[in-house]
Amino acid sequence: GAVVSQHPSRVICKSGTSVKIECRSLDFQATTMFWYRQFPKQSLMLMATSNEGSKATYEQGVEKDKFLINHASLTLSTLTVTSAHPEDSSFYICSARLPSGGALFNEQFFGPGTRLTVL
């Protein structure tokens, strides 16, 4: 099956610093990737849809200047949390979808997640 990786798996940073999280599709090309955030004991919330070569589409209430998304290649999307604060501490998860027409088109493949702690 398709594999999605995330790096780092865990990061602790000081308040005010920026943190970059990478999401890679290892064995397929993903024209579309998604970024989710999950707070403890809560469900996943979609933050943005990332399309290769174009600007990300952010969900309502998500600050695009705070959560910078770059999808520069078909196998890599990055999420940068700028000027992180303690309330940004969360579990960040990315997913990728096979291009239209693929046999597994309706599946999304999720990364293992990145746990961010902002002190």
Place this chain on the structure above:
Amino acid sequence: DAKTTQPNSMESNEEEPVHLPCNHSTISGTDYIHWYRQLPSQGPEYVIHGLTSNVNNRMASLAIAEDRKSSTLILHRATLRDAAVYYCILLRGTASKLTFGTGTRLQVTL
């Protein structure tokens, strides 16, 4: 998007079948029924999806009511590794955005 309703939690004994229900009374004709699960501290993983007919794969079976207003995910023999939160999600046509509800937390005991 049509909404789904699932019980907050369920328990099962190991080696026994588990039936996880999902109600989606406002489902439209082009909505696919998807199931994902999330093991503790991991990203979700795809389990199964269907439109009208029942579906089987190596992980589970999906039974869809004739009127499509409900469905049931069936794990034929639960193991401890099946303990997870199971999400029932409707996806319209070729739409790709998954909207996760609260899901059902499945506990499996010896």
